Amino acid sequence: MKRLILLVSTLALVLMTACAPVTPTGPGTITDDLGRTVNIEETPERIVSLAPSITEILFALDLGDKVVGVTAHCDYPAEALDKPKVGGYFMTSLEAIIAQDPDIVFSDGHDPVGAQLEGLEVTMVVLQPKDIAGIFGDIELVGEITGKEEEAEELINEMKVRIADVTLKTAAISERPTVFYEIDAADLNKPWTVGPGSFIDTLITLAGGENIVKVSQAYLQISLEEIVASDPEIIILGDYPFVAPEDVISRPGAWQELTAVENEVIYFINPDLTSRPGPRIVVGLEEIAKIIHPELFP
Numbered sequence: 001m002k003r004l005i006l007l008v009s010t011l012a013l014v015l016m017t018a019c020a021p022v023t024p025t026g027p028g029t030i031t032d033d034l035g036r037t038v039n040i041e042e043t044p045e046r047i048v049s050l051a052p053s054i055t056e057i058l059f060a061l062d063l064g065d066k067v068v069g070v071t072a073h074c075d076y077p078a079e080a081l082d083k084p085k086v087g088g089y090f091m092t093s094l095e096a097i098i099a100q101d102p103d104i105v106f107s108d109g110h111d112p113v114g115a116q117l118e119g120l121e122v123t124m125v126v127l128q129p130k131d132i133a134g135i136f137g138d139i140e141l142v143g144e145i146t147g148k149e150e151e152a153e154e155l156i157n158e159m160k161v162r163i164a165d166v167t168l169k170t171a172a173i174s175e176r177p178t179v180f181y182e183i184d185a186a187d188l189n190k191p192w193t194v195g196p197g198s199f200i201d202t203l204i205t206l207a208g209g210e211n212i213v214k215v216s217q218a219y220l221q222i223s224l225e226e227i228v229a230s231d232p233e234i235i236i237l238g239d240y241p242f243v244a245p246e247d248v249i250s251r252p253g254a255w256q257e258l259t260a261v262e263n264e265v266i267y268f269i270n271p272d273l274t275s276r277p278g279p280r281i282v283v284g285l286e287e288i289a290k291i292i293h294p295e296l297f298p
Contacts, residue, residue: 026040026041026042026043026044026145027040027144027145028040028041030125030141030144030145032125032126032127032141033109033126033127033128033129033134033138034109034126034128036126038123038124038125040104040123040125040145042103043145043146043147044066044102044103044104044123044145044146045066045103046066046068046100046101046102046103046104047063047066047067047068047069047102047103047104047105047106047146048067048068048069048070048086048097048100048102048104048105048106049067049069049070049071049074049105049106050071050086050089050092050097050105050106050107050108050111051071051074051089051106051107051108051110051111051127052071052073052074052075052076052089052272052276052278053108053127053276053277053278054106054107054108054127054142054278055067055070055071055074055076055080056076056077056276056278056279056280057127057138057139057142057278057279058106058142058146059076059077059079059080060139060155060278060279061139061142061143061146061148061151061152061155062148062151063142063146063148064077064079064080066146067080067083068083068084068100068101068102069083069084069085069086069096069097069100069102070083070084070085070086071085071086071087071088071089071092072085072087072088072089073088073089074089076272076280084096084100086100090110090111090112091112092111092112092113093113094113094116094117097113097117097122098120098122102122102123103123104123104124104125104145105117105122105123105124105125106124106125106126106127106142107124107125107126107127108126108127108128109126109127109128114126125141125145127141127142129277131199131202132163132199132202132281134277135277135278135281136156136159136160138277139152139155139156139279140152140153140156155279159279159281159282162282162285162286163206163282163285166206166207166285166286166289166297167206169208169289169293169296169297170206170207170208170289170293170296173208173293176208176209176210177208177209177210177233177234177292177293178209178210178211178212178230178231178232178233178234179204179209179210179211179212179232179233179234179235179236179292180193180212180227180230180232180234180235180236180260181193181194181200181201181204181211181235181236181238182235182236182237182238182239182243182248183219183238183239183271184239185239185243187221188224188251188252188253188255189223189224190221190222190223190224191221191222191224191227192219192220192221193213193219193220193221193222194211194213194218194219194220194238195211195213195214195215195216195217195218195219195220196211196213196214196215196216196217196218197216197217197218198218198219199274199275199277199281199284200238200274200275201213201218203274203281203284203285203288204288204292206285206289207285207288207289207291207292207293208289208292208293208296209234209288209292212227212230212232224253224254224255225254227258228254228257228258231257231258231259232258232259232260233259233260233263233265234260234265234266234267234291234292235248235258235260235261235265235266235267236266236267236268236269236288236291237266237267237268237269238269238271238274238275239271240268240269240270240271241268243268244268245264245266245267245268248261248266249261249264249266267291269284269287269288269291270284270287273287274287274288
C-alpha cells in the first residue's frame with residue numbers, strides 16, 4: 001500500500017511540474033550600439049519604443065502585443081497609431097514612459113530622457129546602426145532580447161534577398177546617373193542633402209546611381225553653385241510632400257540650368273523609406289532603383 005501511495009504521489013508531482021507555467025528567461029548580458037552592457041534577466045513583456053524605426057522592427061517581429069508605448073511619430077504600421085503615446089520623437093515625457101511600467105525601453109540614443117531613465121534603473125537598450133549591416137545586427141539583437149530569434153533570422157534573410165535582387169542588376173552598370181537627393185530646400189541657395197555616411201547615400205550607390213556629394217558627411221548643406229557645377233541628371237525629393245517636382249521645375253535662377261530640371265527628371269519618395277533604419281530600408285532601395293534605372297526595374 002505504501003508503495004502505491006508513493007507511486008501516486010510521484011506521478012502527481014511529475015504532472016504538476018509539467019503543467020507549471022515556465023517563467024521566460026532573458027538573454028542575460030547584451031551589448032547595445034553605444035557599447036553599453038545591459039543585463040536582461042527575463043524576456044520583456046512590456047516594451048516602450050522611443051523611435052519610429054524601432055517601432056517598425058518590433059512590429060515586424062510580431063511583438064506588437066507587447067508594445068505598450070511609442071512616440072507620436074511612430075506611424076507605421078497602422079497598428080502603432082493605436083498604442084499609448086509617450087511624447088514626440090526627441091520630445092518624450094519621462095512621466096509618460098514610467099506610467100507604462102515598461103520592462104524595457106528601446107531608444108535610438110537621441111532621446112532627451114535617456115540619462116534619467118538610466119538613473120531610475122529602467123532597462124534601456126540603444127539601437128543606433130551606422131549602416132545596413134548594423135540594421136541587421138539590431139534586428140538580430142531585438143530578436144535575442146525578446147525571444148524572437150527565428151522571426152529575426154527570417155526577416156534578415158528576406159531583406160538580404162531583396163537587396164541582392166537589386167544589386168545583382170546594378171553591379172554591371174558602366175554608367176551611373178548622377179543624383180541630387182534633397183531633404184530640405186527652405187534655403188534655395190543652400191539646400192540640405194546627404195553625403196557618404198548616410199543610409200541614403202548607400203542606397204543611391206546600391207541602386208546604381210552616383211551621389212553628387214563627395215564630402216564624407218551624412219547630412220549637410222550644399223551651395224546652389226556646387227549643385228550647378230555637378231549638374232545632376234536626376235533629382236530625388238526626400239522633402240516630399242512639402243516639395244513636389246513641379247515646385248522644383250518652377251524654381252528661379254540657376255536651378256533652371258540643371259539638366260534634371262531641363263529634362264524634368266525629378267522624382268519624389270517617401271522619406272520614411274530611406275531614413276528610418278529598419279525593415280523598410282529595402283523598400284527605399286527598391287524605390288530608388290526604380291527611379292534611377294527604370295529600364296532594369298519596370
